[in-house]
Amino acid sequence: MYTETAAVGSEAPLRASERAYRQLREEILNGLLAPGAGLLEVEQADRIGVSRTPLREAVARLIADGLVVGRRGRGFEVTDISVDSISELYELRQALEVQASRLAALRRDPTLFVELREAFVTAPDLLDLGDVGVHQYYALIDQLDDAVDAAVENPFLVGALRAVRTHLARIRRLARRNPSRLRAAAAEHLLILDAIIAGDPSLAAHATHIHLHQSLVSVLAAIDEDSAR
Amino acid sequence: MYTETAAVGSEAPLRASERAYRQLREEILNGLLAPGAGLLEVEQADRIGVSRTPLREAVARLIADGLVVGRRGRGFEVTDISVDSISELYELRQALEVQASRLAALRRDPTLFVELREAFVTAPDLLDLGDVGVHQYYALIDQLDDAVDAAVENPFLVGALRAVRTHLARIRRLARRNPSRLRAAAAEHLLILDAIIAGDPSLAAHATHIHLHQSLVSVLAAIDEDSAR
DNA sequence: GATCACTGTTGTGTATACAGAAACCGCAGC
DNA sequence: GCTGCGGTTTCTGTATACACAACAGTGATC
Known part of the structure; x- marks a missing residue:
């Protein structure tokens, strides 16, 4: 669920396992380690410059994050992203973000949102x-x-959202959105913000629902285009 | 270090880290390790009968599950359950189960549900x-x-649900439900089932919403009673 | 020519050794 | 009596060593 990342501001001498985790995670998210790529403990430990013990800890966290899966027998590999999995992720995202918007509308301090x-x-x-x-x-x-x-103000919900956003970051790389979509998205965000500011949970929920629907449609269209190209 | 391999026919030779994980998880869920209990690596490794390396892997997984938190400086401790956290968990649960019911109503094979x-x-x-x-x-x-x-049929959603149920199991221990509540719950479940069988996603969603609302009310009441006693 | 067994190699899983750091205890000072 | 400080102890974080299991390559057999 939530893999606690140590406080950011203070640059304490980072633990080796933390370094390995961040580097691998970064490389997976920005596509440097492609989906389906097979990884070996020794090889990766060597590359990153840590011993196998902290690397294993890092990999365990990545598995918990769903970015990596253990492979039968030997090694592990980066989870791949199918078109199906994108729709599936959005089904979860819908549930979480709609709920989050609803609760935010109920509990918000308006000033920040204004x-x-x-x-x-x-x-x-x-x-x-x-x-x-x-x-x-x-x-x-x-x-x-x-x-x-x-x-x-809900650690469980926020934790789940964070996990979703991690996967979302990988999808964003797959299909860069076009400007017209981004313009439309801005309008949708504005609507969500208005609902939150107004303290209208139902409106916030529905606005979020619509926004995510449009977002998914656009992502799938973009991927379709890319693959047809 | 021998693991009784032949003890149970179907049991594959369990890894030490897996054994440690399951045992600790079990003990946390059934309250043997109380919330807030402080744990030390060496001490636990010794008790379970594995070395520190696999134990650390197990603890890492428990942290990812949210059952355990790393403690500043030394050791780690079992996460505790506040009344607030129960409500928070239910806010997440609502979001997930409502979505799951909705999708189940859309995709179900009726025979099993009948x-x-x-x-x-x-x-x-x-x-x-x-x-x-x-x-x-x-x-x-x-x-x-x-x-x-x-x-x-959505690994992301099901995964999130599983995580919620893990925490739910701990809460169930806190407040054993009374029979009359269980009887009412059965009726609510029936309604949800009917909606799924009918293939009515909206009804399934609302029925689930109501069910969870009642469930939370009952849990909180039970805890209130217990603490007053 | 293809298949299978055997063996060498490589990689994981686990234990352990070691270094650095944080908590604990006692003591002195206020 | 309380507080600040230093030594000691214990624990964590990491590296490494070792055993076992899985894979690959070679040779033998059909």
């Missing part, structure tokens, strides 16, 4: 700024996620 | 049979859960 709303109003302009703008746009979404998480 | 329905019709009679009957009743609920899981 601020975020202002940012989202001007978000579409970011998309004219090229790659940097898109990056800022994604950062804004992360802020929204964080704000919702904080408002929800 | 069978289950028949069993649930006579379930209240089990409650007159004392402890054995109650046990059978719980087994029936497990069967329903399994049937829903199978029908949903």
Whole structure:
């Protein structure tokens, strides 16, 4: 469920197992270690520069995260992403995010969300700024996620959401969204924010439902396009 | 280090780390290791009869399960269950089970659920049979859960549900339900089953929502009673 | 020419050794 | 009596050694 990551701010001398975990995780998420790639303990331990003991701990955490599966017999491999698994992930995501939005609308402190709303109003302009703008746009979404998480105040729910977002990050790499979708998404986010600010849980839930539906449709279309190309 | 391989025919020679994991998990779930109990690597490794290496792997998995938290500095401890955390868990559970019921209603093969329905019709009679009957009743609920899981056919969602059920098992120990609640629950389950059999996702969702609401109310009341006693 | 058995190699699973760090205890100082 | 400090002890984090199991390659047999 939630693999506790040590506090970020203080750069204490990182444990070897933590280093191995972060590096492998990073490499899996950004596609450097491709889905289905077979990994061997010794080989990876050697590469990362730690001994097998901490590497094993790292792999155990990755397995718990669902990023890696143990292989019958020998070694382990990076879990692969099928189109089916994307729809499945979104079914879970729907359930969690809808609930989160609902609870956020009930428990939010409006001030933070009002601020975020202002940012989202001007978000579409970011998309004219090229790659940097898109990056800022994604950062804004992360802020929204964080704000919702904080408002929800539920470790179980937030933990489950975090797990989903981990897998989502891999999917995002598969199908880069087009600007028109991002513009539409900004509008949808605005609607969700309005509902949360208004303290209307039902509206927040439905707005989130719609947003995720559109998101899934767009992701699947993008992947379809890519594979047809 | 010998593991009795031939003891049970179907049992493959269990790895030490797996043994340690199962034993610790079991002991946490049935309350033998109380919430907040502080555990030391060496001490536990010694007790279970494995070396520290596999024990550490087991503890890592327990942390991922959320049953255990690393302690600042030294050792680790069993996560404790507050009344707040029960409500929080149910907020997650709501989201997941409602979605699962909805999807089960869409995808179910009716035959299995019709069978289950028949069993649930006579379930209240089990409650007159004392402890054995109650046990059978719980087994029936497990069967329903399994049937829903199978029908949903979504590893992500089912995985999240499994995690929730793990924590649920601990809560069940805190507040044993009274027979009248179990009788009411049987009726609620019947409603859910009917909705799934009818292939009515919306009804299944709402029936599940209600069931879990009642379940939470009853659990909280039971705990309140116990603590007042 | 193909299949099977045997053996060498490689990799995992586990135990253990060692270093560094955090808690504990006692003592001195206020 | 309480608090701050240093030594001691114990525990964790990591590396390494070893045993067993799985795979691959070679040779023998049909």
